[in-house]
Amino acid sequence: PQLLLVELFPFGRRQMRFELLPLLDAARQAADRPLIVSSVRDVLGGGQKDPQRQQRMLELFDRYFDHVLVHADPSLVPFERTFAHVPELGARLHYTGYVVDPLPDSGTSATAQLGRGEVLVSAGGGAVGQGLLETAIRARGLTRLSGERWRVLAGAGIGAPAFAELGALARELHGDGVVVERNRADFTQLLRRCRVSVSQAGYNTVMETLQAGARAVMVPFAGGSESEQTLRASVLAERGWIDMVPEHALTPASLAQAIDRAADRAATVPGSLRFDGADVSAALVRRWLSQHKA
Template sequence: MKNLLFYSQPSHDIGHLIRSMAIVHSLTQEFRVYVVNSGGVIQDFPTLEGIEIVDLPITQTELSDSKLSVASLPIDNISDRRRKRLLELCDRIRPAAVIVERFPFEHHHLAAEIIPLLDRSKDYGAQTICSLGDIVISPTNKADYETETCQLINQYFDQILIHGDPSFISLNESFSCIRELTCDIHYTGYVVPDVDREFSPEAKTKPMILVTVGDGRLGHGLLDCVAQASQYLEDKIPHHIQIFTGPFVPMDIYRRLQAMAIHCSNLTVQRYTLDLLSYMVQADLAIGIAGYDMTLNVLQTGTRAMLLPFGGNVEPEQTRRLARLQERDILKIIEPEELDPILFSFETLAMLNRYPKPNDICLQGVKITTTLVKALVTLKKPFNLLNPTLEPLPCKDSY
């Protein structure tokens, strides 16, 4: 079995790490996988059996991130230490493939360690792959940024895997120089762990509205609004409102919501669940913050949804996806001015009378990524699994 080096950036967010590990787990069917954890140690995150994880010393940029703990090595000459550890790993495992997340579309500050890794891996005949999301957020100087990115891709990479569906969002909408890239380019579909999971039907004691705001650091106004709206909905619909505040919600907010639930027979407030998808499948309506993971959960389950843009409509990446989904009648965007309990209760009633349109957006990113990487390593040349013309072709569910 050949070796594969997967350079990961888990400091981006926990949801991103979970999606990356889903790809890694699938790749272990074909490769011995070595994961380079370049973003710092995330405490208590479960590791996968049979995968070697190499933690790099944390960078100065990441020291302020509360989710990370500083690695044991001192931070003087940190770049040299990180680069040396990467090259030692490359020499030890002689990888057949190297997958790098998002570079050079993002993380240009890590070029001093990633480029030497790519150069060294080529000495061993490795195929080099960029793993990329569906939307690129460009800096202000977009022209210079795109020119530099194209040069780096064309010089160092054999393949780009875009984890998206071009019939929904095409990369050339956010990266205009895509036709200047000379490497193999494929869309994989969105990466959804357990996408083929089957949910056993359960008898509902009461119809349910699910409310969730992720880890609880944001969305407090939405939680308050729903909790207050529950009293207006109590005698109008039979639904029970299940709120998950997230484990990091401030204690004063959690206690206030629990106090409100005592006086509302249709409201339950809990911190979190380990199986949110099961609740979503059972729910008649899901209300929440529109983070990337919540959006994919809605696509996977097909549940009616009302979502408030992450960060109050200031995240262009999330807002763009939401606008497309609302145009397709898959969900409704909650505008900040709609966070009035009475108005929100009417919006909730209206949404319960609507039926979301089924979506055909490809969610098979885990399986398709593994197929494409295996083909590239085996054939040592571009693999025409999808026509890489970069036109918005439909992404197939299986190959």
């Protein structure tokens, strides 16, 4: 290959080093050595407070990698917030802006109004968001938006029994005022039309929410030693772009209060942020490859 692009490693994916290190050794020793590039998100998920682990990240990067693509905007979350050795990376570090699919058009006339004015509740594809979905259903009656339709989207990680329980709870408390369904392909369109979005704070969801200009409440996942989502959501809350409810403080009442606050906020797209990270990444890779061949 001309290019070996590795997600997160050596800044993450430690559990995969048993197969990544032999791959990197083989690439480095190849007669026609490929470019080796690491691709990371805005916030590292672990090792932020472990100096030895951070030093090991730098050593592995120095040994194997030519560049690192950081899919973020340094004006919002500079890489040094979670990686201590940014000065040592020097010109090998490249910010691309955020990677997010372009917003689709508004849809056909038959679907263009679907979701308009709703409260949209989502939790990604995993099972860890079930508690958030249930809490949101219970919070509806406590908000000023209790008369609006709420749409609760459950990911594939929530099994059939739990999905059925969510539907039963919604019907019991709210009749047909809450729709419980599986994740939808038109999620970003629903984001653009909703009154308020309620979600966790994973990279993809956050970027889609910001790009859509949706008023948002975020409940960052904080299980175990996870700090990635909390840092990401905290930075946005400090800017006044979202309302945040820490996972440990999540109750129907606290969520309802945050939803009411978000509903009063103007819906704006942060104009200073770049969402063309995919195009920028591709352009950088093309340039490096042309230089590498030369």
